Amino acid sequence: MKRKWLSKADVFFILAVLLVVLLFFMPQRLSRNGETVAEVTVDGAVKQTIHLEESGEKQQYRLENGMVLETENGSIRVLYSDCSDALCMHTGALSRAGEIAACVPNKTVIVLRSEKDTAVDGITY
Amino acid sequence: MRQKMRKNGKLLLVFLLLCGIFAGCTRQDSAPVQKNGVAMGSVVSVKLYNTEAQAAGEMCTQIFEALQYLDAQVLSKNTETAELWRLNQSDNPELPQQVSTELYAALRQTKEVYARSGGRAALASGALTELWGMDTEKFRVPAETEIEEAKLLCSDATVRLDTENRVAFQKGQKLNLGSVGKGIGCDKAAEILLQNGFSKADAGAVISVGGSLAVLGSPKAGKRFTVGIRDPYGTENAYFATLTTDECFISTSGSYEKTFTENGKTYHHLLDLTGGYPAETSLVAVTVRAETGLLSDALSTLCFLVGETQARPILEQYCADAVFVYADKTVRVTDGLRADITLCDRAYILEET
Numbered sequence: 001m002k003r004k005w006l007s008k009a010d011v012f013f014i015l016a017v018l019l020v021v022l023l024f025f026m027p028q029r030l031s032r033n034g035e036t037v038a039e040v041t042v043d044g045a046v047k048q049t050i051h052l053e054e055s056g057e058k059q060q061y062r063l064e065n066g067m068v069l070e071t072e073n074g075s076i077r078v079l080y081s082d083c084s085d086a087l088c089m090h091t092g093a094l095s096r097a098g099e100i101a102a103c104v105p106n107k108t109v110i111v112l113r114s115e116k117d118t119a120v121d122g123i124t125y
Numbered sequence: 126m127r128q129k130m131r132k133n134g135k136l137l138l139v140f141l142l143l144c145g146i147f148a149g150c151t152r153q154d155s156a157p158v159q160k161n162g163v164a165m166g167s168v169v170s171v172k173l174y175n176t177e178a179q180a181a182g183e184m185c186t187q188i189f190e191a192l193q194y195l196d197a198q199v200l201s202k203n204t205e206t207a208e209l210w211r212l213n214q215s216d217n218p219e220l221p222q223q224v225s226t227e228l229y230a231a232l233r234q235t236k237e238v239y240a241r242s243g244g245r246a247a248l249a250s251g252a253l254t255e256l257w258g259m260d261t262e263k264f265r266v267p268a269e270t271e272i273e274e275a276k277l278l279c280s281d282a283t284v285r286l287d288t289e290n291r292v293a294f295q296k297g298q299k300l301n302l303g304s305v306g307k308g309i310g311c312d313k314a315a316e317i318l319l320q321n322g323f324s325k326a327d328a329g330a331v332i333s334v335g336g337s338l339a340v341l342g343s344p345k346a347g348k349r350f351t352v353g354i355r356d357p358y359g360t361e362n363a364y365f366a367t368l369t370t371d372e373c374f375i376s377t378s379g380s381y382e383k384t385f386t387e388n389g390k391t392y393h394h395l396l397d398l399t400g401g402y403p404a405e406t407s408l409v410a411v412t413v414r415a416e417t418g419l420l421s422d423a424l425s426t427l428c429f430l431v432g433e434t435q436a437r438p439i440l441e442q443y444c445a446d447a448v449f450v451y452a453d454k455t456v457r458v459t460d461g462l463r464a465d466i467t468l469c470d471r472a473y474i475l476e477e478t
Contacts, residue, residue, distance in 0.1 A: 122170075124353070
């Protein structure tokens with residue numbers, strides 16, 4: 001009797017298993033990769049962790065040092081700072097993991113993080 | 126018998142497939158620990174790979190403390206508590222004064238590198254950088270006469286570094302480590318990691334002190350690090366190229382940093398001491414990879430000021446490599462890193478040399 005090593009039934013079985021596995025894991029992976037968090041550090045201590053939602057409405061956060069941050073559609077930027085150079089405000093909106101906005105006079109650093117690896121380990125400037 | 130083997134083979138196949146899928150889905154390398162803060166007047170971030178969280182936290186704390194100390198007690202030209210400030214304030218600087226081994230080493234190495242710049246860069250650049258307000262970020266364009274006067278005080282020919290950590294210089298001169306401070310900070314950070322049990326063999330670290338990087342160990346076993354080079358025409362987080370690299374120190378000097386505009390003209394912070402004005406060059410940035418942070422920082426400044434042709438033999442002497450970025454977005458690199466660079470912005474063109 002000639003029997004194929006993989007019968008039609010076998011192929012279906014394997015496909016079914018694959019599908020179940022994919023269905024089980026995909027949503028988890030997608031949500032994990034999509035979630036970006038802004039970590040706000042003042043004087044070396046983490047003061048706030050803000051979850052950036054893709055479809056988020058404009059929302060403002062005021063820090064103790066007077067700085068105001070604004071989130072919108074998965075991005076965050078420095079809306080106001082009393083510093084003299086205003087570099088932090090010029091940095092604009094951050095939306096990808098690894099991006100940084102900093103206010104040196106206020107010792108404040110905002111870094112975006114995500115479970116997904118960032119593309120580079122560091123940036124030289 | 127054959128039938129049974131086939132059956133087992135089939136099951137094995139399914140089993141292997143499932144294993145592969147599960148491994149693919151659940152594999153999670155422990156995320157690197159990253160701490161950010163402000164030290165030495167710039168953003169400092171410490172990223173540790175494959176390091177246990179508590180140990181990583183302690184190392185980060187020590188690094189931040191050491192950098193603050195280094196700046197406020199040793200290297201700063203503008204802080205009254207710093208050794209360099211006191212040295213510069215001396216009533217009679219022509220009389221040799223003893224300084225700490227740490228400060229002496231920094232002064233000696235900086236002077237040695239800048240001696241190859243044909244007078245464009247110097248340890249004694251303070252008179253001019255202060256005149257322009259470069260150190261305090263209160264920029265202004267000085268009058269021609271002021272510049273001519275200050276230029277006379279910016280030569281290292283009158284700076285003497287004697288034995289036993291003794292330093293002497295002409296009255297009115299100001300020694301300045303501003304252009305190498307971040308690099309020295311990178312060296313310090315690396316030193317602290319190694320003193321605290323950081324093992325290059327099974328851990329990795331990328332430390333950024335205001336954009337100067339110390340890169341140690343590896344991100345994963347057998348992997349190299351990838352570092353972005355800032356796009357001189359982009360936003361602060363944009364990079365036009367990536368560099369894959371093993372352990373090294375990397376610094377960039379670019380005319381896009383610390384700029385100011387007066388009467389419609391934009392000035393950058395890289396002064397050519399022979400003219401007394403910001404260097405006029407077709408370069409917009411130079412990134413240097415070297416064996417120490419001080420070297421990468423000093424060499425990137427030097428390369429920017431002297432230009433590619435003169436810089437190449439100097440880089441070779443120091444076993445360093447560089448990426449030269451021109452205003453027309455052409456990029457030229459030294460042979461040592463040709464295989465490591467990847468341009469990721471189509472507007473830039475890597476030119477063969």
